[in-house]
Amino acid sequence: MAGVSSTLGIDFGTSNSAVGYAINGVPHLIDVEAGENTLPTALFFDAEEKRIIYGRGAQRSLIGGDEGRYMRALKSLLGTSLMRESRMLLGKRMDFIAIVASFLAELKNRAETATGQTFDRALSGRPVMFHSADAARNAQALTDLTECYHLAGFKDVRFMPEPEAAALANRAVLAPGDLGLIVDIGGGTSDFTLFRQQGDAGIDILASKGLRLGGTDFDRELSLHHVMPHLGMGSQIKHVFGSETHAAPHAVFTDLATWQKIPFLYTREQRRAVDDLAKYAVEPDLLNRLVKVLEDELGHDIAFAVEAGKIAANDTGATAPPEIKLDILERGLRVPLPAAMMAATLNEMANSIAQVATDLVAQADLMPADVNKLIFVGGSSLMGVIDMAMRRAFPQAELHRGAAMTAIVDGLAIAASDAFPAD
Numbered sequence: 527m528a529g530v531s532s533t534l535g536i537d538f539g540t541s542n543s544a545v546g547y548a549i550n551g552v553p554h555l556i557d558v559e560a561g562e563n564t565l566p567t568a569l570f571f572d573a574e575e576k577r578i579i580y581g582r583g584a585q586r587s588l589i590g591g592d593e594g595r596y597m598r599a600l601k602s603l604l605g606t607s608l609m610r611e612s613r614m615l616l617g618k619r620m621d622f623i624a625i626v627a628s629f630l631a632e633l634k635n636r637a638e639t640a641t642g643q644t645f646d647r648a649l650s651g652r653p654v655m656f657h658s659a660d661a662a663r664n665a666q667a668l669t670d671l672t673e674c675y676h677l678a679g680f681k682d683v684r685f686m687p688e689p690e691a692a693a694l695a696n697r698a699v700l701a702p703g704d705l706g707l708i709v710d711i712g713g714g715t716s717d718f719t720l721f722r723q724q725g726d727a728g729i730d731i732l733a734s735k736g737l738r739l740g741g742t743d744f745d746r747e748l749s750l751h752h753v754m755p756h757l758g759m760g761s762q763i764k765h766v767f768g769s770e771t772h773a774a775p776h777a778v779f780t781d782l783a784t785w786q787k788i789p790f791l792y793t794r795e796q797r798r799a800v801d802d803l804a805k806y807a808v809e810p811d812l813l814n815r816l817v818k819v820l821e822d823e824l825g826h827d828i829a830f831a832v833e834a835g836k837i838a839a840n841d842t843g844a845t846a847p848p849e850i851k852l853d854i855l856e857r858g859l860r861v862p863l864p865a866a867m868m869a870a871t872l873n874e875m876a877n878s879i880a881q882v883a884t885d886l887v888a889q890a891d892l893m894p895a896d897v898n899k900l901i902f903v904g905g906s907s908l909m910g911v912i913d914m915a916m917r918r919a920f921p922q923a924e925l926h927r928g929a930a931m932t933a934i935v936d937g938l939a940i941a942a943s944d945a946f947p948a949d
């Protein structure tokens with residue numbers, strides 16, 4: 527069809543994904559679930575029904591206690607050796623390349639069903655840096671994701687940095703000559719693009735920069751500081767012989783607080799190690815909670831409780847005192863999380879995110895005062911600590927809130943029609 531792009535724009539996010547395409551240059555987002563244009567990047571391998579459930583349904587299965595394996599934040603695994611590790615899922619050996627590919631294939635299917643069109647090619651977003659501290663892993667992540675797209679049935683895929691897509695979607699926010707800074711704080715990464723509005727000539731992307739730090743890291747930090755001590759982190763374990771003690775090893779708590787690591791904890795070896803810790807614990811009540819978490823596979827439920835507590839503590843209009851609700855672990859177990867306490871825990875992370883934006887502007891030979899507008903997108907840009915850190919770094923800039931959850935896919939949809947040379 528003339529004017530209709532056969533390239534699908536895909537924002538494959540750590541927490542949420544979305545797809546769209548262009549009709550006569552106008553972005554159209556596709557409903558990937560009834561009435562919803564975003565899909566949580568989550569899968570549930572349903573052991574009973576022997577099928578994979580995607581998105582909100584996956585979360586319902588997890589919360590409902592169905593038998594099976596839940597996974598979220600898979601994008602964070604790209605580039606790591608875990609991608610090539612395979613495990614038995616629903617009676618089949620699958621590695622994480624195949625798991626991510628099945629999610630992308632589901633997006634493709636849903637887009638094709640909703641539009642009655644075939645999408646052979648994809649224009650995918652990518653963070654500026656998948657791994658900002660490791661160049662080899664960063665390159666490997668893109669290789670992995672490319673392989674996932676091919677396995678998902680796309681003949682070809684091209685990539686656009688996510689904040690550049692957001693700049694495209696927000697080009698009308700700036701007056702001609704204005705300098706804008708996209709601040710895209712997502713689930714796994716924080717990404718920045720500096721761009722100038724050139725009037726009729728469109729926008730000029732000056733530079734982009736990114737950091738592997740986002741909302742799932744906030745969740746981990748909050749969990750480690752405020753929840754894991756209630757499960758025995760930092761607690762003393764008696765030696766089998768003698769009267770000496772040592773602190774419980776950290777690794778299991780760190781993994782339990784990290785979305786993408788949780789599915790790997792439910793092994794017989796890990797359960798046995800934790801049973802031993804509880805047996806010799808000075809505070810067995812705490813370590814017994816950890817035993818229960820591994821036994822009943824409650825890691826994701828706890829991560830969701832932390833995330834919900836984070837969002838509640840961030841809501842300045844909330845009436846109830848913010849807390850992390852851990853009833854799933856023990857009836858009535860609640861951890862207070864006042865806004866000031868959360869800010870204290872996350873301040874350092876927020877400052878290191880803002881520092882990347884400051885560095886980007888300096889590298890472009892510009893001053894913070896040259897930036898006219900900060901354009902906030904991504905779910906974690908709603909965090910008060912981010913707001914404060916960015917305002918400190920750019921006190922003169924005006925703040926504009928873009929479409930937090932759809933700015934990137936809007937930009938990808940716009941760019942999709944020109945992503946591949948016409949054949």
Ligand SMILES: Nc1ncnc2c1ncn2[C@@H]1O[C@H](COP(=O)(O)OP(=O)(O)OP(=O)(O)O)[C@@H](O)[C@H]1O
Nearest residue numbers: 539540541542712713714715741742904905906908
């Ligand atoms: N109201 C809110 N307040 C604070 N944080 C929020 C809010 N709503 C969502 N978030 C957080 O935003 C994050 C998800 O944002 P988003 O959907 O933009 O990420 P993503 O695009 O999937 O990730 P990435 O771009 O990093 O791959 C999650 O960590 C979530 O907890």
Ligand SMILES: [Mg+2]
Nearest residue numbers: 539712904934
């Ligand atoms: Mg994103």
